[in-house]
Amino acid sequence: MTEIRGFRGQYAFLSNFEPAVIRVRGVRYPTVEHAFQACKTENLAERAVIAGLPTPAEARQAGQQVTLRPGWDDMKEEVMLAMLRVKFRQPDLRERLLATGDAALVEDNAWRDRYWGVYRGQGLNRLGVLLMQVREEILAVQLQAA
Numbered sequence: 001m002t003e004i005r006g007f008r009g010q011y012a013f014l015s016n017f018e019p020a021v022i023r024v025r026g027v028r029y030p031t032v033e034h035a036f037q038a039c040k041t042e043n044l045a046e047r048a049v050i051a052g053l054p055t056p057a058e059a060r061q062a063g064q065q066v067t068l069r070p071g072w073d074d075m076k077e078e079v080m081l082a083m084l085r086v087k088f089r090q091p092d093l094r095e096r097l098l099a100t101g102d103a104a105l106v107e108d109n110a111w112r113d114r115y116w117g118v119y120r121g122q123g124l125n126r127l128g129v130l131l132m133q134v135r136e137e138i139l140a141v142q143l144q145a146a
């Protein structure tokens with residue numbers, strides 16, 4: 001099976017750090033990373049601060065310091081999936097995701113994240129798995145409509 005390993009270069013659009021406007025409860029976030037990190041808290045003031053941060057790296061850092069909502073660990077995958085569904089509703093991004101065909105999407109990373117990605121060959125690759133799920137969902141809708 002073909003594998004897309006590492007979301008860089010022509011596949012950088014798969015990264016949560018890439019620009020993609022996401023709206024959650026009326027708030028505009030410039031990337032999935034901003035939106036995901038903001039969803040860690042129910043505190044609207046903290047969410048607003050994250051929404052306004054200039055880079056996804058800063059949003060991620062801010063997300064480590066928010067008042068964590070109860071049960072976050074159990075809901076984080078659902079939240080990530082919801083954000084990715086919104087991101088890939090955008091026609092250009094949807095087409096680029098579909099163009100990856102049936103390639104395995106692997107968030108191979110250098111930042112030692114073995115939950116959302118794979119580091120040095122080991123990891124759950126949950127981001128990659130959720131991206132493949134969104135790709136399947138889009139394809140299923142297209143096939144139904146055909």
Ligand SMILES: Nc1nc(O)c(N)c(N[C@@H]2O[C@H](COP(=O)(O)O)[C@@H](O)[C@H]2O)n1
Nearest residue numbers: 016017033036060063064111113116127
């Ligand atoms: N580009 C990048 N740099 C890092 O340092 C990262 N940790 C990531 N991973 C992304 O971070 C999000 C998860 O954040 P939490 O660890 O749950 O706070 C998720 O979007 C990963 O893809 N990326």
